[in-house]
Amino acid sequence: MATPTVTLLPPETCTNYALLPNEKLLSVSIPTSANPQGRGLVGILTVPPAALLDETTMLSATASADHPHPPTHRLAIVLHGKGGHKNYCYQALVAEALATKLGMYSFRFDFRGCGDSQENEQPEKGRKVLEDIEDIELVYDVFKRGGDYAEIGTNLVPNSIIGHSRGSVSMFQWALKQQTRLEMGQSFQFVPNLINCSARYMAKRLLRDLEGKGAFASVLNQYRLGEYRDIKIPAEEVIDLASQDLSKVKLLDHEIQVLSIYGMDDHIVPLSDSTYFANLLGSRHQLTFIPHADHNFYGIQTIDDDNADEFNPEGYPLNKKRKVNWNYKVTETIVDWLHTSNDVQRYKRATQEVYYYPRWRDIEGISNFRDIGGWRTEDNKHYVKAGIIFRCANPSNVTEFGKTQLKTLGVTQFFDFRSLPEFTKAGGLSITGIDVNNVPVFSDVDVSPQAIAQRYKNLLASWYTYKYVYEDMLNHGVNAYKSVLLFLRDNPSTGVVYNCTAGKDRTGVMTMLILLLLGVDHHTIAKEYELTTIGLVPDHARIKEDFYIQMTKLQKRLEYDPDVAAAHKQLNANASMEEMFENLISSRYESMISTIELFNHKFGGIEQYCKSKLGLTQEDIDTIRRNLLTKSSPYPDQNSTWKHRQSMGSLL
Structure with missing residues (x-):
């Protein structure tokens, strides 16, 4: 297979976001695509601000009042959901917070067929979870050997994946694929921290949306290639998503830890779906609810002086519609969970x-x-x-x-x-x-x-x-x-x-x-x-x-x-x-x-x-x-079984 290329794109390519000084807009080519010369996967690499300084200046800066965190080699891969893109919900907020507070790099990218990335392999059939998994695998491999690319500049350790809605479904399916490869004795990818925001578990419910719809399930107004436009969602895309079985997440390697975050007023995914993940993953799972937040973590009440104490007690910023932007709370929760004191x-x-x-x-x-x-x-x-x-x-x-x-x-x-x-x-x-x-x-x-x-x-x-x-x-x-x-x-x-x-x-x-x-x-x-x-x-x-x-x-x-x-x-x-x-x-x-x-x-x-x-x-x-x-027992001359990098049961 050909080696992927990484290209630095001009900032104006992305019209719905202004890059920060510590961010780069990159394109990662897809060698396995039928169109390997296409735009590839487009995303934003957020670099810890301290990494942009020489070492002497950086060490002095880390003691200053704003105290930027020294750069680490940890990478967070940030995934969007259906109809989304690399800059919606909490994505930009969490990228900057991870960089400044934890010294982490992050890459938030558009899946094929979304945002600024190239089209799906079969546009008429829409986005497929298998393609999403391939996209995650590609990003993982490229950034793990990031030192080979001048645009990245350093080898990074994929430490966490942060998925929203459908992005979380793809994240879990990616993890299950890697677990299967591990059990088969094949090379595999590994990320210890999975963060699930608003994922759907009971996917079959989506089939109800197809009744009487024909070839297209719905029309979504979404950002695509520099502008917001109405995009028809093929029925096959919905059928593919509805077929995803996540019951086997209970078998994932016990080292993999999961944080789930749900808005208590989610209007897309029933709140009960969160309990399936909690029950399947047990002590490896932390479930956090955000009161008054919807599927994309915005408030459902219009805030004024009379109700602010009740519906925005922590004083988070409001959006243009005067709804609480609970994505700040999501960001704080993720940063705290990934902090080294909790991670260790x-x-x-x-x-x-x-x-x-x-x-x-x-x-x-x-x-x-x-x-x-x-x-x-x-x-x-x-x-x-x-x-x-x-x-x-x-x-x-x-x-x-x-x-x-x-x-x-x-x-x-x-x-x-x-x-x-x-x-x-x-x-x-x-x-x-x-x-x-x-x-x-x-x-x-x-x-x-x-x-x-x-x-x-x-x-x-x-x-x-x-x-x-x-x-x-x-x-x-x-x-x-x-x-x-x-x-x-x-x-x-x-x-x-x-x-x-x-x-x-x-x-x-x-x-x-x-x-x-x-x-x-x-x-x-x-x-x-x-x-x-x-x-x-x-x-x-x-x-x-x-x-x-x-x-x-x-x-x-x-x-x-x-x-x-x-x-x-x-x-x-x-x-x-x-x-x-x-x-x-x-x-x-x-x-x-x-x-x-x-x-x-x-x-x-x-x-x-x-x-x-x-x-x-x-x-x-x-x-x-x-x-x-x-290759056998972990203890010499004893009939024992290994635990490191083992599933909680067989996926084969």
Whole structure:
């Protein structure tokens, strides 16, 4: 199949919307179309405003009053409904909010036959859900490798799909198609967050609208190719939509989370349709109702001074007809649901177990202790063995019972990445029957989170530049990381733990290397890293106390070291002490995604790093993979079943 092209279109192509400075109007060609030279899919790429700045200016800007969020690699794909286009309802609002508040990119586009995009393959038959699915697949693939296109400029991780009405139906059918491909062992696309706004579940009700209508079901006045016009909707389009069965959404991968939003005065889709999604998806689903809102999230009452308190208590803007624009409420709900603090909690619940075995282990005296196995590989053919490799924070306070727990887990080896002073200060580690290897990532240099406050003062202002800290670790931690990989080569199915002080940075880089070597996808690696946000909570008070002590010492040194004084002054100008602490303990998804991008660019990818930096051979790499990958049981020598990337039942 030919490679899609991406073309930057002049803003005046879209006549119903004025592009913002951080937006681009793009056309994505459709190689599979009977008319591959046509206009393609036309949409608007909204870029985080901070991404348009150079890094120094951006980091300074993120501390300003309006506080634009640093750019991430996350992408939201925004889908419109029947008779809609890329700029109606909440689409433009949510795109800008995601960019400024969460640093997310978004692409809202017109499906074929809609808005500014090219015509359907068979215009006389109208829009088909299968074509919608193909359009979503195309957008997913193009933006995932967005760095190949100058018009996009960076590789993006499709993190969420936001669908309205019919767009949500196509979204769910796209997800079911990917689930089927996964079960068949084929390549598949994956998006963890699906947002359904006003989707119809009981589609067969649409057939009633066809009675006595003939070849055309209705006429809709809609935006098409630069103007609003009356468009005849073929009966076949309605029949196709009415045939959609969404009952199998209950079988979707349990990692997929769904937010549904409905207006309580929806005049198109019965409110009862929302309950089907709630019942089928269970705890993976959040249902939100917006009072007084219709299908497109506008109020049904005309607002005046007498009724504003009753029908617009939150004071949202009114449209030209003086109806409340509840799309602002929709936008706020979506932004809150996608916020990293909520997203990581959902992910923890979804990945709590590797089948019946817990991922997180409550080892007395050690926090942030978890299994890094059980993940499905990107080639959809293997799993990482579980019950073998564990990561954790400072183990020096492990109790006698905790030591017994470690032995019960089958742990025979500890690799401690702390510097010798750091290791000694914490009390070291000694466990009878378990070998403890102190292999510092930075020899004789304290790189605990508190010490990073001194060695990387400029990084405390933002999590965005943690990728440079990790680059340093990749350069200096060769002996430490090689030691672990050689152990995994020579000791198949032998329990091993590695740690640093917080179990976050040096430990996070080691986990990244192992999972990359085993072929786990970037999204899963970054989400696994982000779990430390939760795992480290028990240690926050201790780390914070030590951090403030270190910063106080730093303050005293200002009298004697003008260079330190200048750096400290700049740091304080960019962030408060509380903000610096929050950045210090952060383990943001975006930090790891950025690190992987940097790693691939500067080190040539995982195999090149292992060979050139660590001195491993191809045979070493192949042996490690044989030792740690399996096609059968997740646990060695146990008859268990995988849970990662599995449906809740068979779609085949």
